[in-house]
Amino acid sequence: MGYGKLLKIDPLVVEWNYTTEYRHSYAEDSPFFIELGRGKLLGSRCKSCGFKYGTYRKYCMYCGSETEDMDLPFKGKVHSFTTCYYSGETFRGDVPYILVLVEFPGIDSLFMSRLFMEQGEKPEIGMEVVARFKKFQTFTVNDVYFVPA
Amino acid sequence: MIILADSHRNVYMIAGGLTQFKKTNFNEDFRLNVKHSLDYALKDSGMKIDDIDGSVSAYFSDHLQGQLIAGAMSNDFIGLAGKPSKRIEGGGATGGLAFQTAYEEIASGTMDTCLAYGFENMSHVGTWRGNDIIALGSDASFDYPLGGFYTAYYALMATRHMYEFGTTEKQMAMVSVKNHGNAMHNPYAQAPMDITVDDVLKSPVVSSPIKMLDICLMSDGAACAILASEEVARSYSGKPVLIKSIGSSSDTMRLADRPFGTVPLLPNETPDMYKNLKYPGVHSFRAGRLAARMAYRKAGISNPQKEIDFAELYDAYTSSEIQAYEDMGFCPYGQGGKFIEEGKSMLDGDIPVNMEGGLQASGHAIGATGIMQAVYAFWQLQGTVHRHMGNNRLQVKNPHLGIIHSHAGTGAYEAVTVMEAV
Numbered sequence: 001m002g003y004g005k006l007l008k009i010d011p012l013v014v015e016w017n018y019t020t021e022y023r024h025s026y027a028e029d030s031p032f033f034i035e036l037g038r039g040k041l042l043g044s045r046c047k048s049c050g051f052k053y054g055t056y057r058k059y060c061m062y063c064g065s066e067t068e069d070m071d072l073p074f075k076g077k078v079h080s081f082t083t084c085y086y087s088g089e090t091f092r093g094d095v096p097y098i099l100v101l102v103e104f105p106g107i108d109s110l111f112m113s114r115l116f117m118e119q120g121e122k123p124e125i126g127m128e129v130v131a132r133f134k135k136f137q138t139f140t141v142n143d144v145y146f147v148p149a
Numbered sequence: 150m151i152i153l154a155d156s157h158r159n160v161y162m163i164a165g166g167l168t169q170f171k172k173t174n175f176n177e178d179f180r181l182n183v184k185h186s187l188d189y190a191l192k193d194s195g196m197k198i199d200d201i202d203g204s205v206s207a208y209f210s211d212h213l214q215g216q217l218i219a220g221a222m223s224n225d226f227i228g229l230a231g232k233p234s235k236r237i238e239g240g241g242a243t244g245g246l247a248f249q250t251a252y253e254e255i256a257s258g259t260m261d262t263c264l265a266y267g268f269e270n271m272s273h274v275g276t277w278r279g280n281d282i283i284a285l286g287s288d289a290s291f292d293y294p295l296g297g298f299y300t301a302y303y304a305l306m307a308t309r310h311m312y313e314f315g316t317t318e319k320q321m322a323m324v325s326v327k328n329h330g331n332a333m334h335n336p337y338a339q340a341p342m343d344i345t346v347d348d349v350l351k352s353p354v355v356s357s358p359i360k361m362l363d364i365c366l367m368s369d370g371a372a373c374a375i376l377a378s379e380e381v382a383r384s385y386s387g388k389p390v391l392i393k394s395i396g397s398s399s400d401t402m403r404l405a406d407r408p409f410g411t412v413p414l415l416p417n418e419t420p421d422m423y424k425n426l427k428y429p430g431v432h433s434f435r436a437g438r439l440a441a442r443m444a445y446r447k448a449g450i451s452n453p454q455k456e457i458d459f460a461e462l463y464d465a466y467t468s469s470e471i472q473a474y475e476d477m478g479f480c481p482y483g484q485g486g487k488f489i490e491e492g493k494s495m496l497d498g499d500i501p502v503n504m505e506g507g508l509q510a511s512g513h514a515i516g517a518t519g520i521m522q523a524v525y526a527f528w529q530l531q532g533t534v535h536r537h538m539g540n541n542r543l544q545v546k547n548p549h550l551g552i553i554h555s556h557a558g559t560g561a562y563e564a565v566t567v568m569e570a571v
Contacts, residue, residue: 011175018215026290033290055291055405080312080431082304084356088281088297099301101309101405101431110405110431112305114295125312140294 031069032056036143039133043072043107054104054111072111074131075149076102079110081123098123102146114145121148160255161382161389162568163262163375164194165524170339170370170512173272179208179219180226182371183266186517187227190373194387201375202260203233207247207267208516209240212282215273223266233260240286240557241465242397243267244372244519245564248553249395251376252566261381265523266373267516279367286558288403300364300466302404302559304356307468310432311358313483316471318358320486322349324467325362325509327495332506334542339366339512349467363467368512372520374527390530393550393567396444400429400436402561407431415442415478417452422481434469434560437476441565444552445478448567453478457500458548459529461522463555464507470494473554474502477565496543504529504543519564522553530570 004014026033032042044053048065060067079101087095098115100123115123116132128149137143166189168174168182177185191197206220216222220236237247244267251265271279284297292302310316326346332338344362352361382389401407409427414420415438429435441453450456460477464470471485479500480488488494494502505511505525508518528534529551534544545551549570556563 008175013175024289029290051408053406055403057406061401061406080305080309082301082308082356082358083354084296084298084301084304085353086280086298086300086355087277088284088293089275089277090281091296091298092277094296097296099295099305101305109408112292112295112403112405125308141291142294 028058029056033139033143036133037137041072041074041131041144042069044068045070052107054102054107054109072107073104076104076129078115078123078125078127078129079103080125081115100129100146102129114142116145116147158256158258159379160252160392161377161379162392162523162527163377163382163385163387163389164190164196165372165374165527166190166193167337167372167521167524168370169337170368170514172339172366172368174270174369175272179214179268179270179371180223182268182369183223183373184227186371186373187264187266190375194375194385196375196385198228200262201229201232201264202262203254204229204264204266205247205251205254206234206236207243207265207520208236208269209238209243210269210282210515213269213271213273213279223268229264239562241463241515242519242555242557242562242564243516244521245553245555245566246397246519246562248374248520248523249397249564249566251374252392252395255376255378261378263376264373265376265520266371267518267520268371269514269516270369271367271514272369276367292403298356300356300359303466303469304359305404306431306472306559307358307466309430310468310472313430313432314486316486318350319346320490321358321363321467321471322346323489324464324470325349327489328464328503328507328509331496331504331543332510334538334540335505335511336538338506338510339368340510341506342510359466359468365465365508365513368514370512370514370517372517372524374520374523388531389571390527391569391571393569394444394447396440396442396447396565397563398436398439398443399562400434400560402558404431404559407435412482413438413442415453416445416450417454417478418481426482432472433482434472434476434556434563436560436563437473437554437556437565440563441477441554444565444567450550450567454480454500457550457552459501459504459545459551461526461551461553462502462507464503464509465513467509470502470507477552477554501545504545519553519555522555523566523568526551526553526568530568
């Protein structure tokens with residue numbers, strides 16, 4: 001936080017920029033993000049109750065037991081979708097983009113991701129999609145994305 | 150399922166106050182905002198600040214405010230330094246949860262009078278940056294980096310609701326028309342508008358199927374509610390309103406984690422209504438339903454459709470008001486679109502919803518919003534809308550029971566409170 005730029009006199013309004021370097025640790029979720037760089041999409045299976053998660057997590061939300069890593073299939077179906085024409089400031093340059101919730105066969109919950117399509121194509125619920133991986137790892141969830149199968 | 154023990158003391162709301170919600174208010178800071186809403190409540194009830202035993206402050210984001218421990222700053226500004234106070238934060242449900250916390254302070258016997266106040270000044274950052282900050286209220290590892298945009302998460306829910314139940318964009322637009330139209334008679338509202346379904350449908354698409362006029366506002370504003378024990382409530386000359394019961398619940402933070410199971414039934418429902426419905430999926434807010442079920446059970450409500458006279462529902466998006474009709478049991482799942490289409494949530498409908506304009510048109514100063522809803526419900530149940538608004542257009546006829554409802558995230562926290570005219 002620094003000295004501000006004067007915007008207005010009455011009332012007195014100044015504008016300052018506030019930035020912070022965050023050290024964002026993926027901690028116990030790290031294997032998911034590391035494996036994306038190797039072209040692997042990890043989900044989780046509860047060792048106790050067997051619930052299969054489409055979004056990686058180390059402990060089961062039902063019984064609190066530890067989960068084990070499992071490979072998710074690359075192919076899934078669109079469970080829901082939206083095309084964003086606005087976004088948060090950080091992603092302003094990305095609009096428009098499509099977000100999807102993907103359902104995988106035999107998996108009990110979903111995975112949120114971006115969907116890339118050719119111009120003129122439109123997403124639909126039930127449409128088959130397949131995972132693709134970024135060539136250069138960004139170490140974010142965007143290292144995986146989906147395209148029509 | 151866990152049901153909190155019944156309280157041993159009745160709790161009443163004895164006063165409420167609001168500032169007008171505005172897009173930008175650089176003329177007063179959050180402390181003066183709170184004071185103005187409090188001054189109104191004190192004057193209305195004949196109370197003095199010395200009569201307040203303690204407070205609960207409600208604000209969502211330190212980042213939006215640019216100030217940490219803003220509750221403490223407000224407390225000494227309004228004359229409550231030295232008295233017990235705590236801050237409640239629960240995303241969009243912040244105000245609703247803070248109101249319930251004030252209830253608990255009285256019900257438990259900790260205080261005889263408690264002030265719940267909420268505020269937010271969302272104009273301190275630009276809209277795109279505000280979207281970013283709000284989206285940090287989603288999973289910062291798995292959700293935020295995909296687009297940093299809450300409207301998208303709600304749009305994913307709306308798309309699935311439309312697919313599952315046949316809800317239409319036109320039905321969603323009807324919610325916007327209703328709420329903006331109602332706000333035409335509310336002097337506290339930020340964006341009263343006389344609009345048509347066509348206006349909503351033609352407004353710019355923000356995140357399909359949600360359009361600009363389907364979305365609530367970012368606001369500057371404050372609201373406060375003074376709650377009291379039965380003994381104190383009786384000692385004031387005003388007309389107290391009983392806080393009949395509170396209910397709250399939670400759900401997975403990530404939308405993608407919502408599993409598929411069976412619908413937890415409300416007292417007016419039967420299993421055969423939902424035998425083929427996978428629940429909650431991403432079409433419904435399970436925490437809203439569980440919060441309503443808890444509140445209804447404790448209030449002895451067996452049929453919300455018949456017993457509830459009006460509701461202040463969390464209409465952050467027009468789709469979420471439709472979803473809330475179903476979560477609250479005003480109609481079965483899948484019938485929310487029809488509910489608005491048939492005018493059942495209109496001012497003269499079976500259960501008027503968001504008579505004062507809701508978040509869509511009254512505004513959404515996040516920490517203040519749940520308390521704003523309580524103030525509107527209080528005035529409705531007192532029958533004093535005319536006194537506070539200068540007209541009687543929004544007054545529901547002889548209401549007995551009303552509910553207020555709010556949620557955080559895509560329903561990660563939800564709060565439902567039942568209020569009763571006595």
